[in-house]
Amino acid sequence: MSSASQYFIKATAEYKNLLKTGKKQVCRFFVCYYALDVGVKGAGRLGIGISSSIVPKAVDRNRIKRAVKEYFRKNVSINKDCVLLARKGIQNADIQKIYNELSYIFTKVLS
Numbered sequence: 789m790s791s792a793s794q795y796f797i798k799a800t801a802e803y804k805n806l807l808k809t810g811k812k813q814v815c816r817f818f819v820c821y822y823a824l825d826v827g828v829k830g831a832g833r834l835g836i837g838i839s840s841s842i843v844p845k846a847v848d849r850n851r852i853k854r855a856v857k858e859y860f861r862k863n864v865s866i867n868k869d870c871v872l873l874a875r876k877g878i879q880n881a882d883i884q885k886i887y888n889e890l891s892y893i894f895t896k897v898l899s
Contacts, residue, residue, distance in 0.1 A: 797835035
């Protein structure tokens, strides 16, 4: 049985490498950096970055991260590493708006 942690980017060096060398896609609530080649472990992994200056309360940051992880787990089958960085305005967004933006951005990444 595989652990859930293999689907997420954990190392800071991997984040920095993807931000520097990856391709960028922008939507209303997120900036997505993604690798052009297949992920290191063969399956796509996700990294989520939400700055405390964008979303000050930890409760709200964690709510957004849970929503993104849930969407990724249920709806996305991708073989590229992706890092999602939150943008201003996401703090007041409800889950359905976040899901709509994730759908838009992953459609662009997969095409």
